[in-house]
Amino acid sequence: MKMVFRWYGEGNDTVTLKQIRQIPGVEGIVWMLHDVPAGEEWPMDKIMAYKRLSERSGLHLEVVESVNVHEDIKLGLPSRDRYIENYKKTIAKLASVGVKTICYNFMPVFDWARTDLYKEMEDGSTALFFEKAKIHDLDPMDLVRQIADNPDFTMPGWEPERLGRLSELFEAYRGVTEDDLRSNLRYFLEQVVPVAEHYDIKMGIHPDDPPFSIFGLPRIVKNRDDIRRVLDFVDSPSNGVTLCSGSLGANPDNDIVAMVKEFAGRIPFAHIRNVKVYDNGDFIETSHRTQDGSVDIAGIVRAYAEIGFTGYARPDHGRHIWDEKCRPGYGLYDRALGIMYLWGVWDSVTREKKATAEGSGQ
Numbered sequence: 565m566k567m568v569f570r571w572y573g574e575g576n577d578t579v580t581l582k583q584i585r586q587i588p589g590v591e592g593i594v595w596m597l598h599d600v601p602a603g604e605e606w607p608m609d610k611i612m613a614y615k616r617l618s619e620r621s622g623l624h625l626e627v628v629e630s631v632n633v634h635e636d637i638k639l640g641l642p643s644r645d646r647y648i649e650n651y652k653k654t655i656a657k658l659a660s661v662g663v664k665t666i667c668y669n670f671m672p673v674f675d676w677a678r679t680d681l682y683k684e685m686e687d688g689s690t691a692l693f694f695e696k697a698k699i700h701d702l703d704p705m706d707l708v709r710q711i712a713d714n715p716d717f718t719m720p721g722w723e724p725e726r727l728g729r730l731s732e733l734f735e736a737y738r739g740v741t742e743d744d745l746r747s748n749l750r751y752f753l754e755q756v757v758p759v760a761e762h763y764d765i766k767m768g769i770h771p772d773d774p775p776f777s778i779f780g781l782p783r784i785v786k787n788r789d790d791i792r793r794v795l796d797f798v799d800s801p802s803n804g805v806t807l808c809s810g811s812l813g814a815n816p817d818n819d820i821v822a823m824v825k826e827f828a829g830r831i832p833f834a835h836i837r838n839v840k841v842y843d844n845g846d847f848i849e850t851s852h853r854t855q856d857g858s859v860d861i862a863g864i865v866r867a868y869a870e871i872g873f874t875g876y877a878r879p880d881h882g883r884h885i886w887d888e889k890c891r892p893g894y895g896l897y898d899r900a901l902g903i904m905y906l907w908g909v910w911d912s913v914t915r916e917k918k919a920t921a922e923g924s925g926q
Contacts, residue, residue, distance in 0.1 A: 566877065569878060579896045581617065581620075581621035585622055588904065595627075595629075596631070602634045606654045608657055612661070615661045626665060627876050628663055631654055631668055632668070633752065655756065665767075667770055674778070674781075679698045679699060697846075717891040749794065753767075757798045770808055771812050773811035775814055788826070803830070804833075808834075809861065810859070813841070813857075813859035820860070837852060837879060838859045839859060849893065851883060861909070865910055866909060881893035882897070882901070
């Protein structure tokens with residue numbers, strides 16, 4: 565397991581590369597060009613600027629999250645081919661600076677959704693929260709104003725150029741079924757996966773967050789069966805899944821330990837975080853400790869260790885603790901604590917495996 569840490573860039577993150585470098589076991593940053601609109605080819609000069617920063621910091625830049633997929637690709641419009649060509653060119657450029665994994669998603673309009681960015685918990689910390697009943701009565705524009713109207717930080721998945729077309733996009737998706745969206749994803753993968761394979765890059769689709777439909781929009785990466793379908797679209801090691809325990813864990817029916825074992829060779833990137841799911845369907849992002857949420861984080865990390873996982877992992881989101889002022893979900897302190905919890909489980913399991921092998925004379 566190669567530990568990485570998401571970083572939003574100079575002037576766009578309260579966490580510094582120096583601080584990331586001091587978290588035990590962290591080898592690299594997870595990055596993207598936040599100022600390049602979805603569908604556009606990434607400029608080489610901006611890519612090289614990140615490469616220089618990573619080299620100075622001693623952290624690699626082998627994982628990109630995300631190269632966003634243009635809505636025209638998801639909708640299957642004739643213009644999609646132009647945006648797919650840009651995607652292919654971006655893959656080639658990223659390979660030239662050492663990128664090995666690209667995380668992306670195929671969620672219509674919204675990449676993720678929460679109804680409260682700073683829900684107070686019993687201990688006084690705050691965290692990202694989703695109130696299921698509220699989302700049914702909420703106007704999508706109200707959600708946009710709540711999440712995207714943040715003067716201090718860009719919010720991934722809530723880019724202004726996309727959200728400025730919200731009414732137009734909802735109209736475009738009217739009548740689009742899950743099967744339609746799957747067909748458009750398959751078309752995209754059939755085009756880009758051979759390019760990724762040529763450059764030895766692993767593509768990892770991120771599950772839907774939350775893993776069910778909101779605002780009537782189709783969702784196609786919600787569970788084990790959905791992931792199996794996506795991987796079957798193009799049978800290649802470069803067509804993988806970014807297995808996110810927090811996204812999938814918002815549905816208690818999802819057995820993430822079983823998914824780790826089934827999709828072992830097709831998980832280039834793991835997001836490992838916990839959520840507490842309430843009986844009414846609400847959920848809140850907790851600490852990474854298994855007992856604090858509804859997701860078996862210890863069991864998930866054990867499964868990764870048992871399959872000999874050599875991909876990348878990040879602690880994903882964290883609570884806001886110790887009065888830290890940061891991007892929602894992306895402070896330093898709780899994510900660093902989460903990493904140490906993950907390492908604790910990992911080290912214990914790998915030590916057990918070694919002792920068992922030595923005891924059996926292997």
